[in-house]
Amino acid sequence: MPKNGELTQSQRNQIVNGLLLRSENLIPKRGAINEVAVLCSVHRNTVKNIWNRAKENSNVPGQPFESKSKKYLCGRKRIDYSPKIKKLKTLPLRQRTTLRSASSAVGVPLTSFFRRLKEGELRRHSNYLKPLLTPKNMEDRINFSKKFLNLNQGTFTDMMDRIHIDEKWFYITEQKSKFYLENDENDPQRSAKSKRFIAKVMFLCAVARPRWDSIKKNFLTVRLAFGRL
Numbered sequence: 001m002p003k004n005g006e007l008t009q010s011q012r013n014q015i016v017n018g019l020l021l022r023s024e025n026l027i028p029k030r031g032a033i034n035e036v037a038v039l040c041s042v043h044r045n046t047v048k049n050i051w052n053r054a055k056e057n058s059n060v061p062g063q064p065f066e067s068k069s070k071k072y073l074c075g076r077k078r079i080d081y082s083p084k085i086k087k088l089k090t091l092p093l094r095q096r097t098t099l100r101s102a103s104s105a106v107g108v109p110l111t112s113f114f115r116r117l118k119e120g121e122l123r124r125h126s127n128y129l130k131p132l133l134t135p136k137n138m139e140d141r142i143n144f145s146k147k148f149l150n151l152n153q154g155t156f157t158d159m160m161d162r163i164h165i166d167e168k169w170f171y172i173t174e175q176k177s178k179f180y181l182e183n184d185e186n187d188p189q190r191s192a193k194s195k196r197f198i199a200k201v202m203f204l205c206a207v208a209r210p211r212w213d214s215i216k217k218n219f220l221t222v223r224l225a226f227g228r229l
C-alpha cells in the first residue's frame with residue numbers, strides 16, 4: 001500500500017489481473033479477494049471496489065476491463081472562461097497590450113488568463129510599426145529607380161559615382177548597467193552631470209566601390225569620419 005494511500009494505475013491493473021486469474025465468468029472464487037489483498041498489501045474492501053469499478057467500465061462499449069482512478073473528480077471544478085475570452089477580439093487593441101489590462105477587460109482573473117495563454121488558448125503577438133507608403137511615395141520610388149536604368153542596353157548603371165553615407169547615434173553609457181563582480185570587489189562608481197541628457201556619440205560611415213585613379217595609379221579610398229556631439 002503506498003504511503004499516500006493512492007494506488008498507481010499499474011497497481012490497480014495488478015489487482016484486476018490477480019482476480020481475473022482467480023475467477024470464473026467474472027465471479028471471483030471463494031477467498032480470492034482476501035488472497036489478492038494480502039499479495040498486494042491492501043484492504044479487501046479496496047480490492048472489491050477496484051473489481052466492481054472494472055466490471056462497470058467493461059460494460060461500456062470500447063472500454064477495456066480495468067479500473068481507472070477517480071482522482072480527477074476531486075478538488076474544485078475548473079471554471080469555463082471560454083465565453084469571456086472569446087470577447088477579447090471585440091475589444092480595442094489599446095486594452096490588450098498587457099496581460100493585466102486584457103484580463104481585466106474581459107473579466108477573467110489574471111492567473112487564469114495567464115494559464116490559458118500557456119495552454120495555447122491565447123497567443124502573444126509582437127507587432128511592429130511599418131512605414132505607410134502613399135501612392136505618391138510609390139511613384140517617387142519607381143522614378144528614382146528608373147534613373148539608374150540604361151534603357152539602350154537594358155542594364156543598370158554601375159553606380160561608380162555614388163557614395164552611400166549613413167550615421168548612427170549611441171549613448172556613451174546607460175543609466176542602469178549590470179556587472180558581474182567578485183565578492184571582494186568594490187561596487188563601481190559611475191557619474192554623469194545629467195541622467196536624462198546623457199552624451200551621445202555619432203558614428204558616420206561612408207561606403208563606395210573602389211575607384212581606380214589613373215594619375216596616381218592606385219585605388220581611391222573613402223575615409224570614415226567619426227564625430228562626437
